[in-house]
Amino acid sequence: MAILVVGAGFAGTVLAERAAFAGKQVVVLDRRTHIAGNAYDHPDEHGVLVHRYGPHIFHTNAPHVADYLSRFTAWRDYEHRVLASVEGELYPIPINRITINRLYGMNLSEEEAAAYLDKVREPRDPIRTSEDVVLSSVGRDLCDKFFRNYTRKQWGMDLSELAALVAARIPTRSNDDDRYFTDSFQKMPRDGFTRMFQNMLDHPNIRVELGTDFKEVDRSHFEHIFYSGPIDEYFDHRFGKLPYRSLSFQHEHLQDQQQFQPVGTVNYPNDFAFTRITEFKHLTGQTHTGTSIVREYPQAEGDPYYPVPSEQNQQLYKQYQALADAETSTTFVGRLAQYRYLNMDQVVAQALVVAERHGLGSVREPEP
Template identity: 55%
Template structure:
C-alpha cells in the first residue's frame, strides 16, 4: 500500500466524523481525522463530571430533524432517548412559555384569548415593513414592538453583541410564534438525545479500521509532515487562509456550572432551559439531567454567557460579514485539493442535523482519490 492517507480531515465534530465514516466504510479509503482539542465530538462533546453527572460541556445539544435519512443514519451508531425540549423565559418576574404562544400572552397580560383572538392581538400590534431584512424586522412585523423589547432585544444583543437591527432576519426568524398552546421548542418529527451520550456516538462513528484519529493536534503541526491526497477542512475558513482578507467575527461562550443537591432525585428547574433576556449577563441556564434523563442525587445547571473572544461557536449573520465570507469562499473555490464543510467553514448557523445532511451529501460528491 502507498504510504500516507487518502483523506486528511481537520475537525472531529459532526461534519468531519460523518465524512470520515462514509469515506472509510463506503469507499474503503484510508482516513486520518485530527482535532486540536483533546476529545471527539466538537461542541457536541459530553462527559461525566467528578460527581458522575453527564454534562454537555459546550452547552445543551438537543438533536432534532425532519430528515428521515439523517435520523436513520445516526441511528446506526446510537439508540435515542426521546426528548421534547421546553423553554421558559424570565420576563417581568415570571417564567413564561417560549417560543411565544397562546399561554405566553394570556399569562403575561392576564387575558383569556382564544387562538383566533390571539391572531388579531398580534395583527393589531405588528409593525409594517416593506422588506423584512433584519432580526428586528422579523419580530416586530409578527408581534409588535412591546413583545420584541420584552423577549427578543436583550437576548439578541447579549447573544450576538450587536443590535437586532444590525443582524440578518434569519437570527430571530428561527424562533416561531404560535397561535396554539404548543410549548415545545422544536416541532421536528425526530427529537431526542443519544441514549449513551454524544461522545459514545462519535466513538462508534470513528471505530472503522480505515480511520485513524489524532487529538490535541493542530493542522499547522502536521501540514507537510503527513502525506495525504485530499484535505477536508471543517475549521474557520478565515483561519485556513491565514486571515489574509481579515478576520471573520464569531461569537464565543463562557460557561458557568452549578452543582446542586437534589434530594430524592428531584429537579432544580421547572423546565430544562430558562432564558434570561434582560437582567443577567448570561442568556440561558440549562439543567443537564432534564436532557439526559439521568437519575442522580446531584444536578448540574449550565449558565451560558456570550462573549467576543474565545473558541468560535456562532458565525455572526450580517451583511458585512457575509461579504467577507464570500471573498473567502472565492478563494476556497480555487482550491481543488481542499473541501470545506461544517458550520465554521461555511460561515452558517447550522443545526446539528443540517451539518450531518451536508456531510452525507458531500460524501457522495467528494472527488475520489
C-alpha cells in the first residue's frame, strides 16, 4: 500500500522525498494548485520572480538541513537586511548601535550603546510575554516606536498577550551588525523555491495531485498518512477553532523603476495598515528593468499562515495534540499540524526526524 502525504509544503515534500527514496509508493495531495506550500515562488506577469505568500528567506544553523536541501538546489548568497520606518526615517531593525545613535542624535561607541541599553531596559522576571521580552531588552521608548504597534497590527493583540517566543525572534544589538539573521547558512535557492520542490518531488515513486483536498480522499487505500494541514481541521474543529493569523498580500509591479527601496524589506511599525514592504529583486538577485514588491496586510480571516502563540491557544492545541497522539495511522508534521511558529529549516529538520522514526532512512548517513 502507498503512503499518503497531505500538503506539498516543506513538511510534506521532505516526507514524500524520504519515503520515495526508501522505496515506498507515495501520493502527495495539496488543495492548492501548486507545490511548495507557503514558500511558493513564480515569475509574475512581468517576469520578476516573486513569493506569492510573502517573503521567504532561507537561513539555518543546522548543517544537515542545508546539506539535505543542497541535493535539490544550488544556492545564491543572500543576507537579509530590514529597515524600520519610524517618524519618516529608516532605521536598522533589529535595533543596533546605528539605530540608537540615529534615533536619539547620539554618537555612542559599542560599549556606550550597551551601557545605554542597560540604562533604559526594564528587567522583568519571569519573562512570559512578548512585552516582557521587549521591555527587558530595549525599554519603553524603543518598544513603543518599533514593537508595540507593529505587533498590534500583525497579531491583532497587545505584546502583553503574546507568548515570549514571538518577540524573542528579534535580537537586540549594541554593535553595527544590521543583518536580520545571524545563522551560519544564509542562502536562497538559486533557481527559486518552487524549482527546488520540483526536484525533490521528481521521483518515479511520487504522484502529486494538486487542487485536491484530503477530505475528498479514501484513506483506507493508504498504509500511513503524513498530514501537514491544520490540526483542528483534521479533527473537524471538535474542540473549537484554533486561531490562526492570516495575511492579505498586495503585489505590485513598478515599471521602468530598477529599485523601490534600499533593502529587501522595510517595516512600517506605526504607519499604514500593512506591516512591511518587500522588494523581491534584493532576495533573488534578479536583474530587470522594473521591480516587484509586496505589501502584507494582517487579518483574522483567510488562509491560516501563523499559529497564534498564547497560553490559551496552547491549551486548546494540547487537546488536539492528545487526539493526534492516539492516531496511529496518521503523523502530524509541520507548522499547521503542530500549531507552532516554525521557520522553514525547523520544519525540514522535524520532517527528517519523523522520516527517520518511520524507518525511512537517515540523512546523516552517507547515501549514494
